[in-house]
Amino acid sequence: MERAVSATMLETRRLCKNFGALEVARDIDFRLDAGARHALIGPNGAGKTTLVNLLTGLLQPTRGAVLLQGEDVTTLAQAKRVKRGIARTFQINQLFRGLSVLENVCIAVAERLGAGGSMLRPAGRRAEVIGEAVRVIEMLRLQDDAGRRVAELPYGRQRLVEIAIALGLDPRVLLLDEPAAGIPSAESHILLDAIATLPAEIAVLIIEHDMDLVFRFARRITVLVSGAIFAEGTPEEIAANRDVRAVYLGSALDA
Amino acid sequence: MSGLPAAHAMAARHRLQWWEALPWVAGVAAFFLFPNYLAFGTQVLVTILFALSLDLVLGYAGIVTLGHAAFFGAGAYTVGMLAQHLGWNEPLSGLAAAALVAGTIGLVSGLVLLRTHGLTLLMLTLCTMALLEQAANMGAAWTGGFDGMPGLSFGKILGLFAFDVLYFRSQYLYALVVLFLGFLLVRMLVYSSFGQGLTGVRENLLRMHAVGAPVRARLVIAYTISAALAGVAGALFTQTNAFVNLAVLGLERAAGVLIILILGGYGRLYGAFVGAILYLLLEHTLAKAYPTAWQLGLGLTLVAVALYARNGILGIVDALRRRLAAWSAP
Numbered sequence: 201m202e203r204a205v206s207a208t209m210l211e212t213r214r215l216c217k218n219f220g221a222l223e224v225a226r227d228i229d230f231r232l233d234a235g236a237r238h239a240l241i242g243p244n245g246a247g248k249t250t251l252v253n254l255l256t257g258l259l260q261p262t263r264g265a266v267l268l269q270g271e272d273v274t275t276l277a278q279a280k281r282v283k284r285g286i287a288r289t290f291q292i293n294q295l296f297r298g299l300s301v302l303e304n305v306c307i308a309v310a311e312r313l314g315a316g317g318s319m320l321r322p323a324g325r326r327a328e329v330i331g332e333a334v335r336v337i338e339m340l341r342l343q344d345d346a347g348r349r350v351a352e353l354p355y356g357r358q359r360l361v362e363i364a365i366a367l368g369l370d371p372r373v374l375l376l377d378e379p380a381a382g383i384p385s386a387e388s389h390i391l392l393d394a395i396a397t398l399p400a401e402i403a404v405l406i407i408e409h410d411m412d413l414v415f416r417f418a419r420r421i422t423v424l425v426s427g428a429i430f431a432e433g434t435p436e437e438i439a440a441n442r443d444v445r446a447v448y449l450g451s452a453l454d455a
Numbered sequence: 456m457s458g459l460p461a462a463h464a465m466a467a468r469h470r471l472q473w474w475e476a477l478p479w480v481a482g483v484a485a486f487f488l489f490p491n492y493l494a495f496g497t498q499v500l501v502t503i504l505f506a507l508s509l510d511l512v513l514g515y516a517g518i519v520t521l522g523h524a525a526f527f528g529a530g531a532y533t534v535g536m537l538a539q540h541l542g543w544n545e546p547l548s549g550l551a552a553a554a555l556v557a558g559t560i561g562l563v564s565g566l567v568l569l570r571t572h573g574l575t576l577l578m579l580t581l582c583t584m585a586l587l588e589q590a591a592n593m594g595a596a597w598t599g600g601f602d603g604m605p606g607l608s609f610g611k612i613l614g615l616f617a618f619d620v621l622y623f624r625s626q627y628l629y630a631l632v633v634l635f636l637g638f639l640l641v642r643m644l645v646y647s648s649f650g651q652g653l654t655g656v657r658e659n660l661l662r663m664h665a666v667g668a669p670v671r672a673r674l675v676i677a678y679t680i681s682a683a684l685a686g687v688a689g690a691l692f693t694q695t696n697a698f699v700n701l702a703v704l705g706l707e708r709a710a711g712v713l714i715i716l717i718l719g720g721y722g723r724l725y726g727a728f729v730g731a732i733l734y735l736l737l738e739h740t741l742a743k744a745y746p747t748a749w750q751l752g753l754g755l756t757l758v759a760v761a762l763y764a765r766n767g768i769l770g771i772v773d774a775l776r777r778r779l780a781a782w783s784a785p
Contacts, residue, residue: 298658308666311667
């Protein structure tokens with residue numbers, strides 16, 4: 201009990217998820233601390249994205265609980281969890297492709313500020329929404345593309361828009377599902393820079409296969425294998441763990 | 456506000472452009488230029504309003520429906536039955552009653568239908584319309600059944616302007632004013648944050664959930680407003696034509712308005728105007744030239760649009776404008 205309860209941002213207790221006979225999450229006790237830089241790694245099919253889906257409420261667990269700052273949010277719908285500060289990006293881009301970058305972020309900001317259902321005032325006259333969206337866009341250095349339609353952007357820029365939308369929600373917890381997936385390695389530094397400059401108070405959980413990125417970014421790593429937590433610790437501990445090397449890291453670290 | 460050009464563009468987007476006055480100038484000019492075609496003109500105006508209501512759900516929210524005539528018909532029958540059975544023939548309150556009835560049907564059916572997507576949704580909208588059509592067919596004591604209700608009469612508009620049976624002058628202006636008000640409503644909605652959220656639903660449902668939007672509630676609200684507006688269009692139809700029959704509720708009308716929107720370009724407000732005018736003109740002239748096979752011409756036009764102008768006539772205009780801008784830029 202040396203860590204104060206308040207330092208835990210997001211927590212799962214004995215979380216289980218079955219798809220029929222297939223167990224994709226088995227008794228997962230996971231905690232994400234406030235301001236964490238936490239990586240979730242594991243072989244394909246280990247259940248990493250499923251865990252994110254359980255945390256955001258896109259999936260309902262078969263058993264177990266999800267707690268946000270000690271409060272049980274297991275039965276809370278996705279939209280309500282977003283309002284409480286859980287934002288995510290998707291492994292495969294989920295963007296408003298026909299709209300401009302600015303509009304993409306504005307939609308997120310408007311929802312957070314409770315303006316999303318407003319019918320009387322033109323969206324263009326909400327200086328607070330646009331201003332906030334511009335701030336996020338500038339933070340991710342997307343300003344030159346702000347007026348372009350997302351569908352016209354190169355894939356790497358689109359990945360940044362994913363993050364911009366999530367940041368537009370002003371999250372306390374940010375779940376990044378393979379943010380570097382599909383980006384040419386020459387461009388991945390842009391993404392790494394963006395992640396490195398995320399506000400320190402946001403708890404960030406990143407799923408990533410690029411071990412370079414993981415070890416540069418994470419201060420804590422959880423290894424998931426076959427739906428269960430296999431190992432957890434600091435990057436040094438994980439790198440030194442023989443079992444982890446055996447199941448997963450081996451080639452990636454030796455290379 | 457920030458100095459980003461994109462932010463300025465967005466802040467200015469909802470402002471009225473000079474060319475937006477053109478349809479209304481043309482609408483008033485047509486009144487003086489074509490005094491013998493005002494019945495046709497009235498039909499065009501009613502159809503534009505109907506198509507505009509569909510654009511809100513189909514073009515902006517991305518709800519694919521084949522049953523929008525359900526609401527047009529609900530409005531049309533509401534004013535017809537009120538006038539026939541209760542002697543309630545005051546036009547403006549009739550429009551309000553039609554909006555209320557059609558809106559309620561939209562709300563109730565929307566609460567059920569909008570839980571589904573794609574083909575299921577398409578079929579269910581079709582079923583809703585078929586149910587109403589059958590109800591209108593079988594409730595002959597109230598609806599006049601297969602024959603409908605011919606020879607209705609309506610009171611003076613605002614107590615001042617009587618419906619003009621021969622030349623449709625007052626009908627035309629009445630429909631023009633109601634269309635204008637309906638247009639202002641839809642325009643306000645699509646440029647609001649609510650409207651922006653609807654395009655978000657159309658563009659990516661999963662992401663819209665993930666930004667915390669109450670997606671289904673938004674869709675139901677949009678569907679209800681659209682239904683009420685379609686009901687007003689239907690009521691206008693009955694009032695200006697002084698009759699109502701089963702054709703207002705049929706698949707042909709529902710498909711027709713869909714074609715109009717695809718022809719003109721959906722999700723762009725003015726597609727309803729361009730599409731309705733083009734569709735009805737085609738129907739009018741082709742039916743005169745080839746009374747037996749006029750739908751062939753319509754079909755060919757639609758094939759051409761589907762192949763070469765995916766975004767409708769206004770999509771072509773957009774593409775031309777973009778090309779012109781690229782050409783004039785250094």
